[in-house]
Amino acid sequence: MQDYYHIMIIEDDPNMADELAHLLEGWGYKISSVKDFANIIEKAVQIKPQAILLDINLPCFDGLVRLKSI
Numbered sequence: 001m002q003d004y005y006h007i008m009i010i011e012d013d014p015n016m017a018d019e020l021a022h023l024l025e026g027w028g029y030k031i032s033s034v035k036d037f038a039n040i041i042e043k044a045v046q047i048k049p050q051a052i053l054l055d056i057n058l059p060c061f062d063g064l065v066r067l068k069s070i
Contacts, residue, residue, distance in 0.1 A: 004028040008049035010040055010066075012058050020053060037061070044070045 007029050011017040021031040032047050034040050037060050044052065052070065056063035 004030065005050035006030040006032065006047065008044060008047055008052045009033045010037070010052060010058070010063065011055045012037065013055075016055075040066055041069050 004027070007024055009017050009020050009031060011020065011033070017033050021033055024031050032043075032049065034043055036043070037058055052067070054063045054067055056067075058066075
Protein backbone atom coordinates (compact mmCIF):
# COMPACT_ATOMS: atom_id res chain seq x y z
CA MET A 1 0.00 0.00 0.00
CA GLN A 2 1.19 3.49 -0.84
CA ASP A 3 2.23 5.77 2.02
CA TYR A 4 -0.19 8.67 2.14
CA TYR A 5 0.45 12.12 3.45
CA HIS A 6 -0.01 13.34 6.99
CA ILE A 7 -2.60 16.14 7.07
CA MET A 8 -3.13 18.52 9.98
CA ILE A 9 -6.68 19.89 10.39
CA ILE A 10 -7.09 23.23 12.18
CA GLU A 11 -10.84 23.82 12.42
CA ASP A 12 -12.85 25.22 15.35
CA ASP A 13 -16.11 23.53 14.31
CA PRO A 14 -15.79 20.02 15.81
CA ASN A 15 -18.36 18.53 13.41
CA MET A 16 -16.50 19.89 10.38
CA ALA A 17 -13.12 18.72 11.74
CA ASP A 18 -14.48 15.24 12.46
CA GLU A 19 -16.11 14.95 9.03
CA LEU A 20 -12.94 16.05 7.24
CA ALA A 21 -10.86 13.62 9.30
CA HIS A 22 -13.26 10.75 8.64
CA LEU A 23 -13.32 11.37 4.88
CA LEU A 24 -9.54 11.75 4.56
CA GLU A 25 -8.82 8.72 6.75
CA GLY A 26 -11.08 6.75 4.41
CA TRP A 27 -8.64 7.58 1.62
CA GLY A 28 -5.71 6.41 3.76
CA TYR A 29 -4.38 9.76 4.93
CA LYS A 30 -2.94 10.12 8.43
CA ILE A 31 -4.82 12.92 10.23
CA SER A 32 -4.00 15.13 13.19
CA SER A 33 -6.71 17.50 14.40
CA VAL A 34 -5.80 20.48 16.55
CA LYS A 35 -8.03 21.33 19.51
CA ASP A 36 -5.70 23.80 21.28
CA PHE A 37 -5.58 26.80 18.95
CA ALA A 38 -3.17 28.76 21.14
CA ASN A 39 -0.28 26.43 20.24
CA ILE A 40 -0.81 25.55 16.59
CA ILE A 41 2.62 26.72 15.47
CA GLU A 42 4.37 24.50 18.00
CA LYS A 43 2.06 21.60 17.13
CA ALA A 44 2.74 21.98 13.39
CA VAL A 45 6.49 21.97 14.02
CA GLN A 46 6.14 18.87 16.20
CA ILE A 47 3.87 16.94 13.81
CA LYS A 48 5.54 18.05 10.54
CA PRO A 49 2.49 17.46 8.33
CA GLN A 50 2.79 17.45 4.56
CA ALA A 51 -0.43 19.51 4.30
CA ILE A 52 -2.53 21.71 6.57
CA LEU A 53 -6.26 22.36 6.22
CA LEU A 54 -6.69 25.65 8.05
CA ASP A 55 -9.85 27.54 8.92
CA ILE A 56 -8.92 31.20 8.43
CA ASN A 57 -11.70 32.46 10.75
CA LEU A 58 -10.74 30.93 14.07
CA PRO A 59 -12.12 32.44 17.28
CA CYS A 60 -8.83 33.58 18.80
CA PHE A 61 -6.79 34.71 15.76
CA ASP A 62 -6.64 35.13 12.01
CA GLY A 63 -5.60 31.80 10.45
CA LEU A 64 -3.68 33.50 7.64
CA VAL A 65 -1.40 35.24 10.15
CA ARG A 66 -0.64 31.90 11.82
CA LEU A 67 -0.09 30.21 8.47
CA LYS A 68 2.67 32.69 7.64
CA SER A 69 4.35 31.78 10.95
CA ILE A 70 4.15 28.08 10.24
